[in-house]
Amino acid sequence: MDQTQKNDDFSSARWTRPKRFDRNLVVIGAGSAGLVSAYIAAATKAKVTLIEANKMGGDCLNFGCVPSKALIKSARVAHQMRHADHYGLEAVEPNVPFSAVMERIHKVIAEIEPHDSVERYTGLGVEVLEGYAKLIDPWTVEVVLNDGSTLRLTTRSIIIATGAQPFVPPIPGLAESGYLTSDTLWERLRDRPTAPRRLVVLGGGPIGCELAQSFARLGSEVMQIEMAPRLMMREDEDASALVEASMKADGVNVLTNHKAVGCGVNGDEKWIEVEHGSVRRRIGFDEIIVAVGRAPRLKGFGLEELGIKVDRVIETNQYLQTLHPNILAAGDVAGPYQFTHVAGHQAWFASINALFGDLKRFKADYSVIPWATFTDPEVARVGLSEAEAKEKNIPHEVTRFGIDDLDRAIADGAARGFVKVLTVPGKDKILGATIVGEHAGDLLAEFVFAMKHGHGLGKILGTIHIYPTLAEANKMVAGQWRRKHINGFLLSLLERFQTWRRG
Secondary structure (H helix, E strand, O other): OOHHHHHHHOOHHHOOOOOOOOEEEEEEOOOHHHHHHHHHHHHOOOOEEEEEOOOOOHHHHHOOHHHHHHHHHHHHHHHHHHOHHHHOOOOOOOOOOHHHHHHHHHHHHHHHHHHHOHHHHHHOOOEEEEEEEEEEEOOEEEEEEOOOOEEEEEEEEEEEOOOEEEOOOOOOOOHHHOOEEOOOHHHHOOOOOOOOOEEEEEOOOHHHHHHHHHHHHOOOEEEEEOOOOOOOOOOOHHHHHHHHHHHHHOOOEEEOOOEEEEEEEEOOEEEEEEEEOOEEEEEEEOEEEEOOOEEEOOOOOOOHHHOOOEOOOEOOOOOOEOOOOOEEEOOOOOOOOOOHHHHHHHHHHHHHHHHHOOOOOOOOOOOOOEEEEOOOOEEEEEEOOHHHHHHOOOOOEEEEEEHHHOHHHHHOOOOOOEEEEEEOOOOOOEEEEEEEEOOHHHHOHHHHHHHHOOOOHHHHHOOOOOOOOOOHHHHHHHHHHHHHOOOHHHHHHHHHHHHHHOO
């Protein structure tokens, strides 16, 4: 059956469109995309209902960005205590009451929770329902509330913002091992007096690297297993190499090119078997964290029954509309990026198109997407990487400034990393930027702004940067570019002119 036939079979004509609607918009999911969508709808005086089955704030607040960054901070302080002699102080081995570290994480979540709470959004004019939503037809949503009651809402438009959940690979015996994920570890490890003695982290992406390094700094013996030839495969090799070296210095045993093939439990001993080439070995552990990626939540919302194609994500057009134009998707469930800030970015397009799309529609803009991994050193990028440019045969120049030569970085004991910028050959137009180092995620904002508004390296070079700051690295790399593009003939004329001026 071709796509045209599918569209005909599942066209809205199969259902009777209500003459009147209870709502202008129903949003399913109260993570970043759902919260922003509901906020915008309420701000434009639409009648909007937000439905969440679990916790307000979604994955980022409860399981992802917020708790992981709180963990990273505690681990970083422990690391600094251990290496205080680098700053002229006496190094001490930190005592890590792990339950107190975990309790602090939960306090951080609780402190941020009011920003995303039912009370706040109700105050903004959003109706919030706690329960499970399912699409009955293109305009009707059935909600099974947490108290067991059921209601049906009719709405002009619907936004699916159901987020993602950890992907658990089908490794034999893994389920019996009592594995942890980034969703479950915060509660499961909450009352432990000490960090797990032997910890396996399965996965070498951003989540796996952040967790592996943090737990190693908090006292765990960490074994990180990655199937790919190196960690953080989405980043350039020079960036991931710096991170891997730092993690190994922190005690992480990194096993790349190793495939997990089985898990088991013998009495009190848990183990994982890995394969490297033709050699297999078993590794004992006390806890294992599965961090091999996240899969969008697509099941149970009635999408298939409406003919909405769900492969790895919900299929949408450039306006984030599905097969039914009044049903849209935003956030992890829509792809192509799984970042909280992209979910919020998409939510603007989804909500405006949902509410006003019959008047004017806006294409989702992915031209300048930044991201960061909060290891130590951090890795932040926007636009093209050097590897992508080579792979796609995109003409480019690379300009690089080593942060080890930056005054503030030297003073801070953080003199490692680099700023790397890709530009159009012979021009200062920025194609992409990668920063590896202290506060890379913060420093990247200048390049994101420049790319978004069409400013080149010349504009950055002509901007005063406070001395001494890490942000000077951005100006330094712009200066490197300028020195490489000085006109030799003009320089020779200037030399002759200055000679003439001396008489």
